[in-house]
Amino acid sequence: MKQIPFNRPYLSGKEAANFDDLLRSNRFAGPGPFGIICEEKLGALLGNPAVLMTSSCTHALEMTALLSGIGPGDEVIMPSFTFVSMANAFVLRGAVPVFVDIRPGDMNIDPTAIEGAITSKTRALVVMHYAGMACEMDTILALSRKHELILIEDAAHCIGASYKGRPLGTFGDLATFSFHESKNIHCGEGGALVINRPEWLPLARQIREKGTNRPDFIRGEVAFYEWTGVGSSYLLGEPSTAFLAAQLDEVATVTQERKRIFDRYVALLSPLEKAGKLELPNPIVGSEHNGHIFFIKLEDGSSRNQLADFLANRSISAYFHYIPLHASLAGKAFCRFEGTDNFTTKESERLLRLPIYPGLGDADLKYISEAIEVFFQTVD
Ligand SMILES: Cc1ncc(COP(=O)(O)O)c(C=O)c1O
Known part of the structure; x- marks a missing residue:
């Protein structure tokens, strides 16, 4: 595989x-x-x-x-x-x-x-x-x-x-x-x-x-x-x-390649976003990103984890990201959260990062996005 x-x-x-x-x-x-x-x-x-x-x-x-x-x-x-x-x-x-x-x-x-x-x-x-x-x-x-x-x-x-x-x-x-x-x-x-x-x-x-x-x-x-x-x-x-x-000296080349992959993910996964299955990143107007991370967001933490396992079974590595610091052992001891946690916990639980690096080919991107489509067909 x-x-x-x-x-x-x-x-x-x-x-x-x-x-x-x-x-x-x-x-x-x-x-x-x-x-x-x-x-x-x-x-x-x-x-x-x-x-x-x-x-x-x-x-x-x-x-x-x-x-x-x-x-x-x-x-x-x-x-x-x-x-x-x-x-x-x-x-x-x-x-x-x-x-x-x-x-x-x-x-x-x-x-x-x-x-x-x-x-x-x-x-x-x-x-x-x-x-x-x-x-x-x-x-x-x-x-x-x-x-x-x-x-x-x-x-x-x-x-x-x-x-x-x-x-x-x-x-x-x-x-x-x-x-x-x-x-x-x-x-x-x-x-x-x-x-x-x-x-x-x-x-x-x-x-x-x-x-x-x-x-x-x-x-x-x-x-x-x-x-x-x-x-x-x-x-x-x-x-x-x-x-x-x-x-x-290669920053411009690497950035261009990573953004090409990012944009390809967006094109391949947009139908799933339109169907309400997942959400894609939404940088603010004026932000010119560098394709460092490509993430999607699922309905909740449990569906995110299920998709990560589903992809792992197809030998695709996809990872969550930061566990909010205020929820961690040291965060509770040394820090405080001010205001309401409307999004920090909820959004971090839903987030899944997909592979992105120069050399990730179109066949790989199609393989990953098709696996994600199959996941949603399986859970529907
Ligand atoms: C936002 C952010 N800041 C700082 C660091 C720490 O970087 P380093 O591993 O170079 O210490 C990381 C690590 O990935 C990070 O994601």
Whole structure:
């Protein structure tokens, strides 16, 4: 039987040549020449903000909490339908994540739920563009300015995606990207921090270097380096940046291919949507997504699970996504949900992600959508 994995990590074909250069250079710790190439290439894709490569998006998020000076007693507003790293970054600083509801069409934070969650303790607003589909950034920017909140974008899914022509990851004071192998381009494990407040760059470099002024020492600006503040080891090593540098030129090609597959799914599954069997993603006007995730939504959690099992029996891997953080063990202990959970729980239970990666052929897409059609005929 045909096996269709959920993801196939992308390879540009140029990775081996970069590894040859790396081995010849005999230089492996970050940030070296490949790290700088990645920062320049990613910066160029984003319109040249300051970029620091990091060991993961999780670590970049931890850096946002440190840079924002967030600490005990502070509150940070974020969606509950998100990855655990977002909340953890602030819990590690002793702050309280305050969750608000999402909107069903794109699974992104509901801007109308934000103001009701703001208190005198609120310091930051963190948004996540699910599946590379932009949040309602005009409203979110206006709210963060009005209430003087630090705005952080978790752009883990967002390479190559934009809102009203502007790349995601350039709206917030800070933004984070992931280059985990599940992402559109990757280096196994890796991430980046985007700093749209240039005055924070020197501190960000020190935080990334274990809380030392080693970056100044390397540039010859100080005679020795010492412990200067709170930090950790957030650098990305040269083997990883050599791998990623080989992929950063391919963002446009990868995005185009993934969007082609996304659009093909939409064409193949639209009849089922029209028949009321499932729902398709509905990005907001102005959002130019990057085909990172293709999801469908079923009537409820039980039919979603039945379909996932049905597809697994046909060797098609399809997965749900985040269990809302406020429903998790740690979420209950460290965080609170503000307002009504109209959609977070209900929509996350109904969501199923289908395979999407360059190389997924039309025959595979037809095989998957026919299997979904057969599922609905079976349950009808
Ligand atoms: C929205 C979001 N943020 C952050 C992360 C963490 O990324 P990383 O694995 O690079 O730490 C993920 C992981 O998939 C994610 O989905």
